[in-house]
Amino acid sequence: xxxxxxxxxxxxxxxxxxxxxxxxxxxxxxxxxxxxxxxxxxxxxxxxxxxxxxxxxxxxxxxxxxxxxxxxxxxxxxxxxxxxxxxxxxxxxxxxxxxxxxxxxxxxxxxxxxxxxxxxxxxxxxxxxxxxxxxxxxxxxxxxxxxxxxxxxxxxxxxxxxxxxxxxxxxxxxxxxxxxxxxxxxxxxxxxxxxxxxxxxxxxxxxxxxxxxxxxxxxxxxxxxxxxxxxxxxxxxxxxxxxxxxxxxxxxxxxxxxxxxxxxxxxxxxxxxxxxxxxxxxxxxxxxxxxxxxxxxxxxxxxxxxxxxxxxxxxxxxxxxxxxx
Amino acid sequence: xxxxxxxxxxxxxxxxxxxxxxxxxxxxxxxxxxxxxxxxxxxxxxxxxxxxxxxxxxxxxxxxxxxxxxxxxxxxxxxxxxxxxxxxxxxxxxxxxxxxxxxxxxxxxxxxxxxxxxxxxxxxxxxxxxxxxxxxxxxxxxxxxxxxxxxxxxxxxxxxxxxxxxxxxxxxxxxxxxxxxxxxxxxxxxxxxxxxxxxxxxxxxxxxxxxxxxxxxxxxxxxxxxxxxxxxxxxxxxxxxxxxxxxxxxxxxxxxxxxxxxxxxxxxxxxxxxxxxxxxxxxxxxxxxxxxxxxxxxxxxxxxxxxxxxxxxxxxxxxxxxxxx
Numbered sequence: 170x171x172x173x174x175x176x177x178x179x180x181x182x183x184x185x186x187x188x189x190x191x192x193x194x195x196x197x198x199x200x201x202x203x204x205x206x207x208x209x210x211x212x213x214x215x216x217x218x219x220x221x222x223x224x225x226x227x228x229x230x231x232x233x234x235x236x237x238x239x240x241x242x243x244x245x246x247x248x249x250x251x252x253x254x255x256x257x258x259x260x261x262x263x264x265x266x267x268x269x270x271x272x273x274x275x276x277x278x279x280x281x282x283x284x285x286x287x288x289x290x291x292x293x294x295x296x297x298x299x300x301x302x303x304x305x306x307x308x309x310x311x312x313x314x315x316x317x318x319x320x321x322x323x324x325x326x327x328x329x330x331x332x333x334x335x336x337x338x339x340x341x342x343x344x345x346x347x348x349x350x351x352x353x354x355x356x357x358x359x360x361x362x363x364x365x366x367x368x369x370x371x372x373x374x375x376x377x378x379x380x381x382x383x384x385x386x387x388x389x390x391x392x393x394x395x396x397x398x399x400x401x402x403x404x405x406x407x408x409x410x411x412x413x414x415x416x417x418x419x420x421x422x423x424x425x426x427x428x429x430x431x432x433x434x435x436x437x438x439x440x441x442x443x444x445x446x447x448x449x450x451x452x453x454x455x456x457x458x459x460x461x462x463x464x465x466x467x468x469x470x471x472x473x474x475x476x477x478x479x480x481x482x483x484x485x486x487x488x489x490x491x492x493x494x
Numbered sequence: 495x496x497x498x499x500x501x502x503x504x505x506x507x508x509x510x511x512x513x514x515x516x517x518x519x520x521x522x523x524x525x526x527x528x529x530x531x532x533x534x535x536x537x538x539x540x541x542x543x544x545x546x547x548x549x550x551x552x553x554x555x556x557x558x559x560x561x562x563x564x565x566x567x568x569x570x571x572x573x574x575x576x577x578x579x580x581x582x583x584x585x586x587x588x589x590x591x592x593x594x595x596x597x598x599x600x601x602x603x604x605x606x607x608x609x610x611x612x613x614x615x616x617x618x619x620x621x622x623x624x625x626x627x628x629x630x631x632x633x634x635x636x637x638x639x640x641x642x643x644x645x646x647x648x649x650x651x652x653x654x655x656x657x658x659x660x661x662x663x664x665x666x667x668x669x670x671x672x673x674x675x676x677x678x679x680x681x682x683x684x685x686x687x688x689x690x691x692x693x694x695x696x697x698x699x700x701x702x703x704x705x706x707x708x709x710x711x712x713x714x715x716x717x718x719x720x721x722x723x724x725x726x727x728x729x730x731x732x733x734x735x736x737x738x739x740x741x742x743x744x745x746x747x748x749x750x751x752x753x754x755x756x757x758x759x760x761x762x763x764x765x766x767x768x769x770x771x772x773x774x775x776x777x778x779x780x781x782x783x784x785x786x787x788x789x790x791x792x793x794x795x796x797x798x799x800x801x802x803x804x805x806x807x808x809x810x811x812x813x814x815x816x817x818x819x
Contacts, residue, residue, distance in 0.1 A: 189531055193716070194635050195565040195700050196535035198628070206514055207532060209609065210521035211623055213579035215616030240520040254538035254621045284534065291540030292617035296579045298536055300625075303523070310519050375520050391518070 210240035230271025237299035242364030330425020395466030535565035555596025562624035567689030655750020720791030
């Protein structure tokens with residue numbers, strides 16, 4: 170079997186022209202642009218928790234990098250470099266070739282260079298750290314939402330959750346889901362162009378990894394505000410049109426994680442510019458609600474004019490279950 | 495059971511005054527000193543591969559951070575921040591309290607702030623990424639060793655390997671090893687003060703994680719040189735004085751990993767300054783050989799004047815065995 174160093178050389182070491190020193194020393198050396206902050210995020214994907222055994226290795230490699238790139242996109246920051254630590258039960262060449270191919274494809278698609286990492290034996294575990302930069306003071310955090318701001322969501326949340334449910338149930342109760350649903354789960358596309366274009370427009374932003382409501386609750390908590398979502402504005406149509414039961418579609422949209430869509434707030438005065446940004450980066454944007462002054466208040470406005478309170482829904486790794494709405 | 499967010503809040507989130515934004519958003523925001531490069535290293539520790547089940551959690555927390563700090567020390571770089579991703583089979587409060595205590599103790603001892611991470615359920619796996627800074631162009635890489643340079647090793651390599659052997663064998667064939675041997679294995683002390691003090695003196699440097707000979711081979715390969723070690727100069731005495739068989743002591747010293755001592759080269763003209771540095775940071779330094787012009791040549795000078803060729807020895811995770819000398 171190949172050694173750790175042979176594995177790294179064969180599958181992971183690639184030219185890193187934008188790094189002063191890449192793979193192959195004790196540490197990588199990187200030079201950030203003047204007047205920029207360094208932006209860092211790390212994510213760990215575990216077999217049996219985040220993905221099932223037998224998941225296509227190329228998609229898994231893509232996703233391993235994509236989820237951290239998505240975090241930088243949600244800060245309106247440009248990702249530039251990544252490190253990757255992997256624990257693998259064996260050195261399966263076919264698996265490694267697919268996995269590394271997905272890693273490099275995702276890096277190249279987003280202007281990221283793999284500058285270091287660690288390769289070891291153990292239960293399958295994939296940990297990426299992505300570094301990038303943002304002009305000092307221009308990152309969009311979770312803390313800037315203000316009373317009256319619009320609440321926006323990109324793309325089509327809910328697809329990954331519906332694909333996962335089908336994968337876990339082995340059922341086809343939802344009919345045959347389009348391939349994009351499975352791709353949303355297995356090879357999510359970070360909304361990088363959108364995140365960068367929202368710099369200076371969004372007041373608060375994050376990427377939806379734990380579920381729209383659960384992640385919205387993070388913005389509300391960090392910003393000290395509340396929110397009213399409007400049921401009629403939720404992008405349910407595309408899910409229902411695929412044969413998904415409407416109530417199940419709503420649950421997937423509000424509670425399902427792993428789509429990595431961007432959830433953000435922006436002042437009403439920026440509404441037309443936000444819409445233009447969506448068009449310019451070819452990403453559907455849905456305005457789904459309004460920020461309220463009352464901290465922690467979270468409600469859904471129904472078609473008949475009534476409002477009902479909402480509880481955050483999100484996946485919790487250690488409680489192991491969903492908190493129902 | 496607590497949620498992921500409660501775990502992070504209770505055990506891992508600490509004030510991060512040197513970061514513009516720490517734990518709790520999509521990514522951390524850091525500001526590097528002007529005229530510095532960003533230095534990054536990541537390491538993954540896996541239960542059953544790098545440590546045995548039941549290892550003291552506080553020491554494990556310390557080591558998780560220490561091994562990456564050691565990488566930065568070996569670049570003559572100052573560590574400043576860390577992210578930590580952990581996969582745990584359960585949310586055991588006593589274990590988490592010990593582990594997090596060790597993480598924070600190691601961070602504080604080395605001026606590092608924990609600025610982000612990820613917490614998930616799965617087989618026990620600990621992945622730290624440490625980043626810091628070095629004045630541009632002043633990092634010490636593996637590539638600068640030159641013909642005639644002295645070869646130096648810090649402290650006492652071999653202790654961790656002897657402690658590990660005793661742990662795995664369950665034997666006490668080596669007599670009762672001092673507590674420092676077990677501490678070298680379970681809670682290694684990164685040679686940070688030494689690494690920083692060698693900036694401008696060392697021509698090439700790394701930390702010994704895979705074994706002195708195996709890691710020396712990395713310097714030789716990166717620098718395009720060879721090396722002659724002198725048997726009589728190897729710091730065997732402290733091992734033998736603890737009752738370890740001399741041949742076993744030599745094998746542990748040359749082939750044992752995990753001591754995180756610094757192995758470095760420096761010009762002969764810097765010899766007295768190197769010795770002064772060792773004294774000033776209270777770290778024993780041993781001059782153990784000389785760099786040779788011939789690329790890839792690696793030999794041991796014996797007391798009788800003969801030289802015998804050496805093969806690199808090091809632990810290989812995927813071959814699973816040692817290459818004997």
